[in-house]
Amino acid sequence: MFSTVRWRVIWITLLVLLCGWALVPKQDAEGNPIPPLKLGLDLQGGMHLAVEVDDSNAPPDADLQDAVERTLTTIRNRIDQFGVEEPTIQRAGDRIIVELAGITDPERAKAIVERTAFMEFKIITDGQSFVTALPRIDRAIVNAVGVEHLRPTELETQVDLGEVLGARDTASGAADTTAADTTVADTAPNAMADSTQGVTPTPGAVPQDTGPATPADSAHDEALHPLAAILRPGRVAGEFLVATQDQPTVESWLELPEVKELIPRDITLNWGVEEVPAGGNTYLPLYTLEAEPLITGEYLQDAGPATRDPTFNQPIVPFETTRRGARLFERGTSRHVQDNMAIVLDQKVQSYAVIRGVLSRRAQIELSPGSSFQEAQDLALVLRAGALPMPIRIVEEYTVGASLGEDSIRQGRMAFIVGIAAVVVLMIAYYRFAGVLAVGALLVYVILMLGGLAGLQATLTLPGIAGLILSVGMAVDANVLIFERIREELAAGKTPRTAVDAGFSNALSAIVDANLTTLITGIILFQFGTGPVRGFAVTLCIGILASFFSAIYVTRTLFMIYLNRRASSESVSI
């Protein structure tokens, strides 16, 4: 199945089609073209940062691993502030790697990364003062943005309205069940009695006027109430849901100075991190919080680790405040029993819990029974990130401006074309028709190579382009070895067909050895290298595999076809 000419041609065609297909530009859900080859930061411009936790001032017994995890949580929490699509934030040993493609303001991005985490515990208000201010806020938005700019978004959101209202019903219905909520309780023995008594449902009954309870009559009407038309009632009072796709719009409105002025002084508006699915769409919660925090992260002494409640087996996260923090916490919570307390990290609401009683030095957050232990661990990490913020130090930075990236792509493409053209001319001049066959195999090689890169979703970097060009030279090497061998066999008086066969089989051992040693180097480079060097290693490795296939299989097949076509196989053009 592999050796007849017909099957060989079929296999090669299939493989080429597969790789060619990988190279066809695709479109994402919104119809934007996705380039087949992912470009590295050095080609599209962007920033690579490696940050370390600065533990020089930490106590000697501090847990570095935990500090790195906390910092990772903190930086992830700020992911949307980088203002780039698909930021990468990952842990590599004791370091955190942040990669931001196409960034326009590197200084700002660095400032965002380096900022120390800031945590607050804040009460979620009932949202009434905000709802009262909403008509004036809407007027301000209309004046600032202009009616004509508002309509398109409104019409889109209107489609979901019925579904969402339905979803609201189920959401508030769920909130009515007594024990279904995350609560925060004191762990001191005397308070225990209080708190167990104090379990009450979250105020799930949403005031009817918090959102567009009645569907707006016309697009025009919605355009006059842009914000009110977008806000949906949330699961608790003081929570509003905004369709995820509308979030940037709402955020930009809330940033308007004339809107900021109208937001009641005693509240702040904070986004939540957790997306809420409802009616086939996802929503981001927006909370109205008391401007004055109950306590801030500096009054938190420690938090976690997450455990399970011995009686009810639900996940709990204990935390501890400082002595001074305990007094503030007592005073604050005594006025807010049964209210919702939000845990806010870097201005974003991570989670909230019902206060079951007056809280003091030691308290614990009891997650709603349906929650997973993982959620509790994540929450513990968030609390520790706020309680024990660690200064962050940038230890490695690469920034490439977009214009340099464009230059590099242009120069790389030109070098690639010139390099290939030179090789083609050399091969055909030297080997005549066999050279043409080799060029055909080389063409297959280039398609396999690029298709392989696209298929493996490898990132093309500048050294990667160099690797590509270099591997073209190496792809030719296998052909040269074979052709020289065939020439020798012909010179020794063999017939063309036997000479070709002998040429291929005798050249094989040298080709295998040569390719394998280079592959070893490639794999080591991949292991040791970071970023650009890794890109080079990837193209080198894929290049070796593709060149091996193209020389051994494709060239051979082309030779077979060539020899079959000739009636009298007395001579061969090589």
Added chain:
Amino acid sequence: MRLFTNAHFGFLSFRRRAYLISGTLVLLGLGSIAVHRGLNTGVEFTGGTMIQARFTRSTSVAELRDLVNGAGVTGEQIQPLRTRGGESIQEYLFRVPTTDEAEGLEGVGRQVRGALEGAFGQDGVEILRTEGIGPKVGSELQRKAAFALVLSFLLTLIYLAFRFEWRFGVAAVVATIHDIVVTFGFISLLNIEISLATVAAILTIVGYSLNDTIVVFDRVRENLKKKRKESYEETLDRSINETLPRTVLTSGTTLVALVALFVLGGSVIRPFALVLILGIAIGTYSSIFVASPVLLEIHHWARRRHAGPAHATG
């Protein structure tokens, strides 16, 4: 077209002169490294900040030096980069070593940028790329690079020992060490900066040089099996000559592709391409004039050891 077909060059009779050439190259390289007090390692390995900036009006190293010194930056290296697009657009590379682990990285970049933007205006200067590496990361990378070099060496040696006789492996490794030393020598002489890309280029050269050597040795092995009535030296010469067309053509095509990269590639890729060009030229030379002669010397040495006692008794 045919080149060097049926060539009968006496490569091995040339070996003493080759030793002289190689020895000179190695000494020259080591000497240059000694004179320069080590290699010119880039900020990636020493820690520091590198900034590449493009200016819309003509400037000079002296002017730029005054500017950054005025901003309190010391120990800087400023290098003009060759650009196309005439005199009006100029690019310069700034390198500032970091001495302070704590704040150096951030501070220096901002200082240089501030000084340049102050003098040329926001529109007069464009920061094309910056690299900032803390000294700790730098020394870590240095260790990793050395480790990768040694590891690739060892693995290839093991592979060769497995595929060939040990003496082939030793000869191939001697040739490769020769290539690395001479390449480093040229890097030092031409004052090319050792960056991550340069290390990648050197590792590629290792692979390529071994590749070349293997092709010749593969032929040697094959010719030895044929048991012609000829000396070891003649077999080696025959093998080199038989593979000569391939050696010339492959090196030629690869070099052509690399020269295209060197001429057309930008400031980032040019040093990388240059190291590869040097390395491939050296690798081709060594596969003929170092690897095979070493193999011959090992053969002579082994035969003397075997024949030695026999001579003594006879």
